[in-house]
Amino acid sequence: MDTHDLRLLANRIRRRDLQAVxxxxxxHIGGEMSVTDLLTALYFHxxxxxxxxxxxPNRDRLILSKGHTALALYVxxxxxxxxxxxxxxxxxxxxxxxxxxxNRVKVPGVETNTGPLGHGLPVGVGMAKxxxxxxxDWRTFVITGDGEMQExxxxxxxxxxxxxxxxxxxxxxxxxRLQQGARLEDTNNLAPLPPKxxxxxxxxxxxxxxxxxxxxxxxxxxxxASGKPTCIVAxxxxxxxxxxxxxxxxxxHKVPNEAQYKQAMQELENAQ
Amino acid sequence: xTAPFQNAKLHDxxxxxxxxxxxxxxxxxxxxxxxxxxxxxxxxxxxxDKFPERLINVGIAEQNMxxxxxxxxxxxxxxxxxxxxxxxxxxxxxxxxxxxAYSQTNVKLVGISSGMAYGELGPTHHSIEDFAWVRALxxxxxxxxxxxxxxxxxxxxxxxxxxxxxxxxSRVGVPDLxxxxxxxxxxxxxxxxxxxxxxxxxxxxxxxxAVTAAAVLEGRGISARVLNMATVRPIDQDAILSAxxxxxxxxxxxxxxxxxxxxxxxxxxxxxxxPVPMTRLGVPGVFAHTASAEQLLDDFGMSPQAIxxxxxxxxxxxx
Numbered sequence: 001m002d003t004h005d006l007r008l009l010a011n012r013i014r015r016r017d018l019q020a021v022x023x024x025x026x027x028h029i030g031g032e033m034s035v036t037d038l039l040t041a042l043y044f045h046x047x048x049x050x051x052x053x054x055x056x057p058n059r060d061r062l063i064l065s066k067g068h069t070a071l072a073l074y075v076x077x078x079x080x081x082x083x084x085x086x087x088x089x090x091x092x093x094x095x096x097x098x099x100x101x102x103n104r105v106k107v108p109g110v111e112t113n114t115g116p117l118g119h120g121l122p123v124g125v126g127m128a129k130x131x132x133x134x135x136x137d138w139r140t141f142v143i144t145g146d147g148e149m150q151e152x153x154x155x156x157x158x159x160x161x162x163x164x165x166x167x168x169x170x171x172x173x174x175x176x177r178l179q180q181g182a183r184l185e186d187t188n189n190l191a192p193l194p195p196k197x198x199x200x201x202x203x204x205x206x207x208x209x210x211x212x213x214x215x216x217x218x219x220x221x222x223x224x225a226s227g228k229p230t231c232i233v234a235x236x237x238x239x240x241x242x243x244x245x246x247x248x249x250x251x252x253h254k255v256p257n258e259a260q261y262k263q264a265m266q267e268l269e270n271a272q
Numbered sequence: 273x274t275a276p277f278q279n280a281k282l283h284d285x286x287x288x289x290x291x292x293x294x295x296x297x298x299x300x301x302x303x304x305x306x307x308x309x310x311x312x313x314x315x316x317x318x319x320x321d322k323f324p325e326r327l328i329n330v331g332i333a334e335q336n337m338x339x340x341x342x343x344x345x346x347x348x349x350x351x352x353x354x355x356x357x358x359x360x361x362x363x364x365x366x367x368x369x370x371x372x373a374y375s376q377t378n379v380k381l382v383g384i385s386s387g388m389a390y391g392e393l394g395p396t397h398h399s400i401e402d403f404a405w406v407r408a409l410x411x412x413x414x415x416x417x418x419x420x421x422x423x424x425x426x427x428x429x430x431x432x433x434x435x436x437x438x439x440x441x442s443r444v445g446v447p448d449l450x451x452x453x454x455x456x457x458x459x460x461x462x463x464x465x466x467x468x469x470x471x472x473x474x475x476x477x478x479x480x481x482a483v484t485a486a487a488v489l490e491g492r493g494i495s496a497r498v499l500n501m502a503t504v505r506p507i508d509q510d511a512i513l514s515a516x517x518x519x520x521x522x523x524x525x526x527x528x529x530x531x532x533x534x535x536x537x538x539x540x541x542x543x544x545x546x547p548v549p550m551t552r553l554g555v556p557g558v559f560a561h562t563a564s565a566e567q568l569l570d571d572f573g574m575s576p577q578a579i580x581x582x583x584x585x586x587x588x589x590x591x
Contacts, residue, residue, distance in 0.1 A: 057347075057348055061346065103374075104375055104376075105374075105375070105376050111346060112342060112343075112346065112371060112375050112377075113370055113371070113374045113375040114370070115370065116366055116370050118335070119339060119366075119367065119370055119371055121339075122335065122336040122337075122338070122339020122340055122342075122343065122367070122371075123339045123340070123342045123343040123346070123371055124343060125336065125339070125340050125343060126339060126340035126341060126342060126343020126344040126345070126346065126347065126351075127343040127344070127346050127347050128343070129328060129340065129343070129344060129347070130343065130344045130346070130347020130348060130349050131347055133304070133325065133326070133347075133349065134347070134348070140343075152335070153333075153335040153336060153339065153367075156330070156331075156333035156335055156336035157336045157339065157340075159331065159333070159336075160330045160331065160333065160336055160340065163331075164328075
């Protein structure tokens with residue numbers, strides 16, 4: 001899929017996400033809007049995955065470590081064919097398999113159950129190590145939030161990935177500068193992130209995480225430096241695409257009222 | 273009365289663990305070992321020398337260690353994740369919950385030097401809460417083998433079992449209890465001694481003490497059944513209820529706090545289905561004082577003589 005079509009698809013995914021949050025009366029819309037372009041590019045441009053064979057041993061793996069934005073992943077998986085599109089309407093409903101955090105046992109295409117932060121990258125290190133042991137060429141991608149990088153387990157994994165030379169592992173940090181309760185810089189400011197990853201021996205790229213040309217270029221295997229894991233620091237906006245949510249800490253998991261919903265939907269439709 | 277095990281050779285079950293693991297790994301290239309710098313204390317030096325690429329040492333980083341195990345399992349490997357039990361279970365409990373139990377990954381968690389094996393090193397290095405912590409999680413069987421033979425059998429079972437498990441090993445020498453060639457069955461206790469007046473249920477390093485206690489009781493004219501209950505979850509409900517019905521009293525012994533371990537698991541079955549008098553021996557909800565592993569068991573009322581005394585007192589409570 002070319003970047004023009006990726007942009008249109010990401011817009012459709014945002015609208016479906018917004019509708020589902022509105023209808024469910026819950027969700028993490030801010031972080032979902034910030035991660036949607038990254039997920040769309042991964043699933044519709046970069047990754048080798050087949051919804052007809054979700055457990056293919058040679059599939060590429062994606063771990064959404066910021067599991068609270070599961071809805072964005074569900075919508076992407078439904079667009080890709082892993083789930084019926086109409087099932088998105090069951091998000092958070094009684095007995096739905098689409099709960100607030102993804103479950104690999106129930107949802108095809110999900111690789112590991114996330115929710116508690118700081119879990120995805122260690123699991124990604126294990127996946128990448130497994131591929132290396134087999135001499136296989138599938139890749140592992142992990143998306144974390146920037147606030148999530150405050151979890152020490154990530155830095156345990158960062159050390160190990162560099163030591164093991166896992167050049168088949170790509171960490172994408174959704175750097176939207178906001179965490180649940182406040183700005184990153186007002187909480188525990190890890191920024192700037194690139195020199196920290198570089199100091200641990202990673203190749204680091206910085207991109208606009210809402211620019212499909214930059215995203216797809218950064219995800220290309222051409223950027224891999226042999227023997228080094230790759231970190232893409234994706235500069236994003238929480239609530240991206242919706243004016244009153246964008247870069248606004250209030251919209252971590254706030255639910256729009258009817259007027260706000262209509263305005264947000266209109267803005268996304270106008271942006272097509 | 274003949275004292276059992278008087279001149280018995282004692283074995284460190286870690287040797288049985290690594291011998292079995294090396295044999296299994298030679299036959300199956302997907303078996304890998306993951307550790308946290310604990311190559312020596314997990315007795316993995318032989319594995320490292322034979323399969324250097326399959327010994328994945330993440331350094332002193334237990335959360336990452338368990339997550340890496342889950343990722344390796346996702347990639348088709350059969351990881352045995354080995355570390356001192358207090359750090360494996362205490363430090364990485366949320367990884368065990370989310371990445372192994374909830375994600376239902378094929379990760380074999382091997383807690384080394386569990387219980388109070390580290391004796392004088394103190395409560396930071398004791399792992400007397402691990403049954404309770406891991407037993408609370410679905411999809412992770414909890415198993416504490418009693419000797420080198422059962423350890424070998426459990427490792428072979430774990431390698432073919434599809435799914436996670438927690439294997440709780442010690443480093444304290446124990447005599448042989450089970451017959452050579454013993455095959456482990458998940459959730460199935462073994463009768464070590466038949467008896468009709470009381471049942472002693474134990475596992476791990478307590479099982480041979482329970483057998484010795486039964487011999488002490490025999491000398492006092494009391495017939496004690498001894499069950500070796502390696503599997504703490506899923507618990508062997510049938511063996512517990514048969515013991516309750518046939519002997520009318522149950523005494524549990526464990527190298528664990530009395531909050532939430534083997535005794536609690538047995539009591540849950542008893543309370544729900546067939547109440548009989550019970551006594552639960554273990555560490556009574558305290559951090560242990562300074563002593564060797566064996567001395568601590570004696571100090572907490574689990575010498576064979578003290579176990580026998582507790583059994584006598586328990587029998588008096590039978591209606």
